[in-house]
Amino acid sequence: EAGVAQSPRYKIIEKRQSVAFWCNPISGHATLYWYQQILGQGPKLLIQFQNNGVVDDSQLPKDRFSAERLKGVDSTLKIQPAKLEDSAVYLCASSRGGLADYNEQFFGPGTRLTVL
Amino acid sequence: DAKTTQPNSMESNEEEPVHLPCNHSTISGTDYIHWYRQLPSQGPEYVIHGLTSNVNNRMASLAIAEDRKSSTLILHRATLRDAAVYYCILRPRFTGNQFYFGTGTSLTVIP
Numbered sequence: 001e002a003g004v005a006q007s008p009r010y011k012i013i014e015k016r017q018s019v020a021f022w023c024n025p026i027s028g029h030a031t032l033y034w035y036q037q038i039l040g041q042g043p044k045l046l047i048q049f050q051n052n053g054v055v056d057d058s059q060l061p062k063d064r065f066s067a068e069r070l071k072g073v074d075s076t077l078k079i080q081p082a083k084l085e086d087s088a089v090y091l092c093a094s095s096r097g098g099l100a101d102y103n104e105q106f107f108g109p110g111t112r113l114t115v116l
Numbered sequence: 117d118a119k120t121t122q123p124n125s126m127e128s129n130e131e132e133p134v135h136l137p138c139n140h141s142t143i144s145g146t147d148y149i150h151w152y153r154q155l156p157s158q159g160p161e162y163v164i165h166g167l168t169s170n171v172n173n174r175m176a177s178l179a180i181a182e183d184r185k186s187s188t189l190i191l192h193r194a195t196l197r198d199a200a201v202y203y204c205i206l207r208p209r210f211t212g213n214q215f216y217f218g219t220g221t222s223l224t225v226i227p
Contacts, residue, residue, distance in 0.1 A: 042217030107159030
């Protein structure tokens with residue numbers, strides 16, 4: 001089966017600009033996650049969707065970050081305006097779903113964002 | 117979020133077994149123990165998970181202490197391709213599928 005797709009793979013912007021990332025999860029996976037990974041740290045969960053509803057966005061900086069998953073499939077993560085500290089790799093992951101789900105999360109290759 | 121403690125780094129010789137420890141003293145009775153690894157410039161990938169009993173799969177073995185306050189990931193014969201950051205994660209069984217990654221253990225495999 002095809003894996004989690006993300007685009008772009010790399011993005012360089014200046015601070016205060018806007019940027020958007022796209023994720024296409026594995027077909028049939030109900031749960032989608034966005035993580036932020038700063039260099040030298042483990043991934044930090046930003047938001048989790050179950051189909052097109054938000055399950056957890058407690059660590060999403062909502063003043064500048066937004067995410068949507070309108071049809072329960074693809075998702076976009078947007079940063080507006082970007083700050084220097086947003087420089088990181090943004091990872092998308094998906095899993096089959098369900099609250100009692102212990103199935104594995106499948107990760108995409110990530111988008112490396114550099115904010116100058 | 118549940119916490120885990122891992123050594124920052126470990127080294128192993130190629131083709132020798134590797135034991136990667138993880139402490140999780142605040143684990144609850146319904147937390148799963150998951151292990152993921154992240155190869156350079158890639159997203160994390162699933163290695164193994166367990167609840168109470170030891171587990172084996174084609175990649176590794178997971179040994180869980182009787183009191184569940186610690187666990188050990190065992191790679192039976194390390195290869196150069198096993199060089200990665202290994203994350204030990206506690207996942208609540210009934211309150212969602214959120215993962216809280218720590219900083220993990222960076223494994224270096226020496227040829």
